[in-house]
Amino acid sequence: MTDSTKQHYINGTPANGTMTPEEALEALRNAPEVNLEVEAESQDTWPVPQDLATLEAPLPPWKRGILPPALEDLAEALGGQLLVEPTAPAVAMLAAVSAVLAYRKVVVAPEPDNPGWEEVPVLWVALIGPPGSGKTPLIREATRPLWAIEQDLAEGNRRDWEDYEVNLERWQGAKRGERGEKPKPPTPRRLVVSDITPEKLGVILEANPAVLVHVDELKGLLQSWRREDRAAGRAFFMSAYHGAQHVVDRVMRGTIYLPRPQVAILGGIQPGPWHQVVRGGLSRGEDADGLLQRFTPIVLDPLPPVREPPPVPKDLLWGYEGAVIQLWEGEVPQRVRPSPEAYQLWREWRFETLQEQRNPEVPEAWRGYLSKRMGLTARIAGILSVLWGETGVISEGSMARAIHLVRGILEPHARRAWRVGQVGDISPALRLAKKLKEGVERFTRREVYRNEWGGISTTEEAGQALWLLEKAGWVLYDPATKTYWVNPRIREVRGG
Numbered sequence: 385m386t387d388s389t390k391q392h393y394i395n396g397t398p399a400n401g402t403m404t405p406e407e408a409l410e411a412l413r414n415a416p417e418v419n420l421e422v423e424a425e426s427q428d429t430w431p432v433p434q435d436l437a438t439l440e441a442p443l444p445p446w447k448r449g450i451l452p453p454a455l456e457d458l459a460e461a462l463g464g465q466l467l468v469e470p471t472a473p474a475v476a477m478l479a480a481v482s483a484v485l486a487y488r489k490v491v492v493a494p495e496p497d498n499p500g501w502e503e504v505p506v507l508w509v510a511l512i513g514p515p516g517s518g519k520t521p522l523i524r525e526a527t528r529p530l531w532a533i534e535q536d537l538a539e540g541n542r543r544d545w546e547d548y549e550v551n552l553e554r555w556q557g558a559k560r561g562e563r564g565e566k567p568k569p570p571t572p573r574r575l576v577v578s579d580i581t582p583e584k585l586g587v588i589l590e591a592n593p594a595v596l597v598h599v600d601e602l603k604g605l606l607q608s609w610r611r612e613d614r615a616a617g618r619a620f621f622m623s624a625y626h627g628a629q630h631v632v633d634r635v636m637r638g639t640i641y642l643p644r645p646q647v648a649i650l651g652g653i654q655p656g657p658w659h660q661v662v663r664g665g666l667s668r669g670e671d672a673d674g675l676l677q678r679f680t681p682i683v684l685d686p687l688p689p690v691r692e693p694p695p696v697p698k699d700l701l702w703g704y705e706g707a708v709i710q711l712w713e714g715e716v717p718q719r720v721r722p723s724p725e726a727y728q729l730w731r732e733w734r735f736e737t738l739q740e741q742r743n744p745e746v747p748e749a750w751r752g753y754l755s756k757r758m759g760l761t762a763r764i765a766g767i768l769s770v771l772w773g774e775t776g777v778i779s780e781g782s783m784a785r786a787i788h789l790v791r792g793i794l795e796p797h798a799r800r801a802w803r804v805g806q807v808g809d810i811s812p813a814l815r816l817a818k819k820l821k822e823g824v825e826r827f828t829r830r831e832v833y834r835n836e837w838g839g840i841s842t843t844e845e846a847g848q849a850l851w852l853l854e855k856a857g858w859v860l861y862d863p864a865t866k867t868y869w870v871n872p873r874i875r876e877v878r879g880g
Contacts, residue, residue: 430871430872430873431873432876433856433858434856434858435877436813436814436817436877443471443797444796446459446470447788447793449785450768450785451474451477451771452771452772454706455474455478455707455771456474458700458701458704459473459477461696462522462525465695465696466521466522467518467686467687467690467693468517468518468522469685469687471682471797473522475794476511476523476526477526477704478507478509478764479508479509479596479650479680480526480527480529480596481708481711481767481771482505482507482763482767483506483576483596484708485766486504486505486506486627487593487594487712488593488716489593489718490719491503491505491719492505492719492762492763492778494722494761494762495727495730496722496727503763503766504626504627504644504763506594506624506648506763507649507764508649508678508679508680510653510679510680510682511652511653512652512655512658512683513652513654513655513683513684514655515654517686518684520600522652523600525696525701527576527596528701529705529708530596531576532705532709533575534576537572537574541570545569545570548568552566573591573592574588575592576596577596579599582616582617582620582621583632585597585620585647586620586645593644594645594647595646595647595648596647596649596650597648598650599649599650601654602651603654606660609621618673618675621647621649623645624645624646628645629645630642630645658681662802665677666749666802674756676749676752676802677756678756680760681797682797682801711770711771717770718776719776720769720776720777721777722777723779723780729780730765730783733758733761733791734758737758749802757790760794762786764789765782765785766778768785810852812839812845812849813848813856815837815840816832816837816838816846816853817853818838819837819838820853820858820859820870824870826867826869827867827870828868829846829850832849858870858871858874859871
């Protein structure tokens, strides 16, 4: 391989591609160099180019009837105002509700024949989108009722602390023989936390069954887990996803034993930082520990713009808040099981999952996801059962809703999110493809960003787009002349 070829792949392969520059070099070492000047003349020698639409499959629409009207009506209204599918606000609300049900100590027992299998209801939801895609307002409205509860808890904590200080003062002022037992500081009640250390989270979970970690930007939390001095935080969160017992050792403050800590997560993240999560999760290094597969990623796909997006009716906001408050204050089942009809659906879904999981052609990382698919289905089925007012028994309808939500909506989002994390934003490649179909035969990367073809203005963006077009068979790089040849067969591809 020539030095020019090596330099092209070092400079041209984007940092968030599926192959590192070293891997690209290794893959090309044995590839014979071709004379593109000769081969470009014969269209028959070119491969059939891939339809670029297959690089970014469309995401499925939300299906009406999965959630009760109090949540679904608001999800549709928020989607209409922010110009996104109702999926993102709906799943964000499910994450918020999951924290409330975990606090109320709801447990899902998905298999009557396996009584030892229990799932806690917490969900980890990541909304993925660029700035301005609506992540922050969606998270704000989904968590608004929980923050209202948190405010009430804070007021109660304040009163408890005032009472404690009065009682402590009385105890200190009493005679030794008349004091009685020394008053103990009150235990603060919490439901929502934001920027928090694992040590402080352990203290909170010692006194509370569960919390929602609400962060507008997940980047800081995820990156902190990569630091050596915060690695214990990563392990703590992963334990809290399953409600597994955990021990938190505090410096100079003793040890905290947590029998069943539960943490739900709801946050937003941009494609760039999300790429680091995906790349680590898809590797075979220390980051491939199942963290990626625990997240339920939702990609924010913008809808066509409208001149005046409709406002969200206040009664829909109040209806959602009332539903959450009812879950917080009203009666909820402590243990949720499937009905015989629901269990039959579950068994069929479990068999389908096992078949797919044992398919040798399934990538290892996706096989890791499949190992957690049934647990996610059980959690969602339990949440939906409680939301629909079922008293401890998951109906056939709620199980069917959960399976459809996982298979028909969440998994397409997960596949898209993983692809975004691997190859990044493909929109520059789509725009450049339209330019190439106008009749360009040969060009350099510099021409792309100097002339701003497809709105591309930087060498990095040009390299990203060209890497994807090479992958799809639209262009081929000639290291001898440092130019790209356009596949003449791209005119056979519709769209692009």
